[in-house]
Amino acid sequence: MIQFADEAVIRVSSGKGGNGCVSFRREKYIPNGGPNGGDGGKGGSIIFKVKRNLRTLAHLRFHPVFKAQNGGDGMGWNRYGKDGEDKIIFLPPGTILKDKETGEIIHDFDSESEDEEFLFLKGGKGGWGNVHFKSSTNQAPKYAHPGKPGEERELKVELSIMADVGLVGFPNAGKSSLLDFFTAARPKIAPYPFTTKVPNLGVLHVDKESDLIIADIPGIIEGASEGAGLGVRFLKHISRTAALLFMIDSSDENAFNAYPLLLKELEGFSAELLKKPRLILFNKIDIEGAKDTAISAMEKIRAEDPDVTVIPVSVMAKTNMDEVRRAIISLVEKTGSLRAPGKNHGAKKEENSFLAERSVDVTAEEQFPGSDNASPSWI
Numbered sequence: 001m002i003q004f005a006d007e008a009v010i011r012v013s014s015g016k017g018g019n020g021c022v023s024f025r026r027e028k029y030i031p032n033g034g035p036n037g038g039d040g041g042k043g044g045s046i047i048f049k050v051k052r053n054l055r056t057l058a059h060l061r062f063h064p065v066f067k068a069q070n071g072g073d074g075m076g077w078n079r080y081g082k083d084g085e086d087k088i089i090f091l092p093p094g095t096i097l098k099d100k101e102t103g104e105i106i107h108d109f110d111s112e113s114e115d116e117e118f119l120f121l122k123g124g125k126g127g128w129g130n131v132h133f134k135s136s137t138n139q140a141p142k143y144a145h146p147g148k149p150g151e152e153r154e155l156k157v158e159l160s161i162m163a164d165v166g167l168v169g170f171p172n173a174g175k176s177s178l179l180d181f182f183t184a185a186r187p188k189i190a191p192y193p194f195t196t197k198v199p200n201l202g203v204l205h206v207d208k209e210s211d212l213i214i215a216d217i218p219g220i221i222e223g224a225s226e227g228a229g230l231g232v233r234f235l236k237h238i239s240r241t242a243a244l245l246f247m248i249d250s251s252d253e254n255a256f257n258a259y260p261l262l263l264k265e266l267e268g269f270s271a272e273l274l275k276k277p278r279l280i281l282f283n284k285i286d287i288e289g290a291k292d293t294a295i296s297a298m299e300k301i302r303a304e305d306p307d308v309t310v311i312p313v314s315v316m317a318k319t320n321m322d323e324v325r326r327a328i329i330s331l332v333e334k335t336g337s338l339r340a341p342g343k344n345h346g347a348k349k350e351e352n353s354f355l356a357e358r359s360v361d362v363t364a365e366e367q368f369p370g371s372d373n374a375s376p377s378w379i
Contacts, residue, residue, distance in 0.1 A: 006159040006237075008060035009100060015043025015068040015084035017124035017147030020132075023076035024140065034139065036078050037130040040147045043123025044068030044084035050109050050116050054092035055201060057159050068121075071147055074129040084123055094162035094240050100154040110240075112162060124148035163201065163215035164332045166241030168262055173247040174283040176200065177315040179216045182325065204328065212332055215241060239270055242335040243277040245328065250294035250312070251287040259301060277334045279309050279327050286314040 018040025025033025046068055066089055072081030093112040097120070098105055107118045127145030134141060167175040183202025200216040217237055238244065244266075248258045259280065266273040280301065282294035294312040301310055309327050313320045 005056040005058040005061050006161075008057045008064065008157045009154065010060050010064045010066060010089075010157060011152065011154050012046045012065075012087075012089070012121060013067040013152040014046050014087075014121035014150035015070040015123040016150045017041070017043045017126040018071035018073040018081035018084075019146045020127035020129040020144030021074035021076060021079075021081075022130045022142055022144045035130040035134050035141055036076055037144050038074035038076070038079040039081065039129050039132075040074045040126030040145075041071030041081035041083040042126050043071045043147070043150045044086045045119055045123045046121040047086050047088045048095075048097065048107070048109070048118045048120055049088055049090055050093055050095075050112065050114050051090035052093060052112055052114055054090060055161075056092065057095070057157055059090075060157055068123055068150065070150075071123065071126050073147075074126070074144070078129070078131055081126060083126075086123075088117075091157070092159055094160045096158045096160065098156040098158065100156045103156070106155070110162075121151040121153065124150045160240045161201065161215050161237040162240045163213040164242045164335070165212060165214045165245050165328060166238045166243070167214065167216045167245050167247055168238060168266070169247035170249065170252075170258060170262070173249045173252075174315050175216050175247045178245075178247060178281070178283075178324075179214055181315055181318075181321065182328075183214060204325075206329060212328065214245075214328075236269075238266070238273060241276070243279070243331045244273070245331070246278060246280045248280065248282050248294075248297070249284055250282040250297070251284045251290040255282070255290075255293050256297050256300075259297065277331050279331045280311070281324060282310070282312045283315055285312045286317040286319065 020040050021037035023035065023037040025036050027033060046066065066087050068087040069084035071084045074081045091109055093109060095109045096105060097107045097109075097118075106120070109116060109118070125148045127147045130141045130144045133143065167178065169175050179200060179202045182204045202214045202216070204212040204214055206212060215237065246259060246262060248255055248262075252258065254261075263274065280298075282290075282298060285291040285294050291312060298310045298312065301308065309331070311320055311323055311327060313324055315321070
C-alpha cells in the first residue's frame with residue numbers, strides 16, 4: 001500500500017549572488033579607459049505558497065531537494081548579471097514547517113488562501129563590479145566583490161488536514177459510507193475493519209456560494225492516543241477540523257459505551273478537541289435490534305449533555321439523511337469564528353455567518369451531495 005504522505009523532510013537552498021566583474025574600457029583612441037565592470041545579480045529566494053488543490057505532501061517526498069537559481073555574474077560595459085529565479089514550493093493548506101533538528105515551528109499555513117506565501121530563505125546579494133571602486137587615487141581598480149552565498153536548511157514538513165467537519169468513530173462504523181453519500185468522494189468501502197487507512201476528503205455542496213469540506217479519518221481504536229493501532233498518526237488531523245461528527249455503529253455489541261470511549265481517546269490526545277462543536281450519529285439502525293440500542297444510548301447521552309444533537313440513521317437505507325445534512329450545516333455555522341478564504345461569489349455583505357462567506361473553488365469540479373427522496377423523521 002502507498003503510504004499517506006502527510007510528513008516529509010526536505011532540503012532547501014537559496015541561490016548564490018553573482019560575482020562582480022573586473023573590466024576596463026578598451027576602445028580605439030582611448031588607451032586609458034576607466035573601469036566598467038557590472039554588478040552580479042542577486043540569487044533566487046526560497047518561497048513557500050499555499051495551493052488549495054494539493055491534499056498531500058507526496059510531491060515533496062519524491063523530490064526532497066529544492067534549490068533556487070544562482071545570480072548571474074556581472075559583465076563589462078556596466079552590464080549587470082541576471083537575477084536568479086526564485087524557487088516557489090507549493091504546499092497544501094494546513095502545512096506546518098519545522099526545523100528538522102530542533103523541531104521549532106517556523107511557519108504554520110493555517111489558512112486556505114492562495115494569497116498566502118512565506119519568504120523563507122533570501123538569495124545572496126550580487127557582488128559589486130569594479131566600477132564602484134574608482135576613485136581619484138585608484139582610477140583603475142582591479143578587484144570586485146564576490147557574490148554572497150545563499151542559505152541552506154533542512155526542514156520537516158507536516159500536514160494536518162484542514163476541514164470543516166471531521167468524522168470520528170471506531171473502524172467499520174460507516175464514516176466512509178457517509179462521505180460517499182454526501183459528497184463526490186469515493187472512499188474504499190468494505191464490511192471489515194480498517195477499510196479506511198488514509199484520510200479522505202469530500203465536498204458537501206450547500207448552495208452556489210457555500211460548500212463544506214468533510215474529512216473521513218481512519219478509525220480510532222482504544223488506546224489510539226497512546227499509539228495503539230494507527231495511533232496519533234491520524235488523530236492529529238482531527239485537531240484542525242472546525243467541528244466533529246461522531247459515527248457509532250449501533251449494531252455493535254459495544255455501541256452503548258462507544259461514545260465515552262471515543263471522548264476518552266480524543267481527550268488523551270488533546271483536551272482541546274472536546275471543546276469543538278459536535279454531532280453524534282447512531283448508524284445501522286436498519287439492522288435488527290440496533291434501533292433499540294441506539295435509542296437507549298441516545299437517552300443516556302442527552303441526559304448528560306442536553307445541548308448535543310444525536311440522530312439515529314442508516315446510511316445504507318438512507319434513513320434520516322435529510323436531517324443529518326441539515327444538522328451538519330448547522331454544526332458548521334456554529335463555528336462562526338472560521339472564515340473560508342478565496343473570492344466570495346455573490347454572497348451578500350450583510351450576512352455574517354460562516355456559510356455566507358464560504359467560497360466555492362470555481363476551478364475545481366463542482367460536487368453535489370447525494371439525494372434523499374423519502375426520509376422518515378427521527379423526532
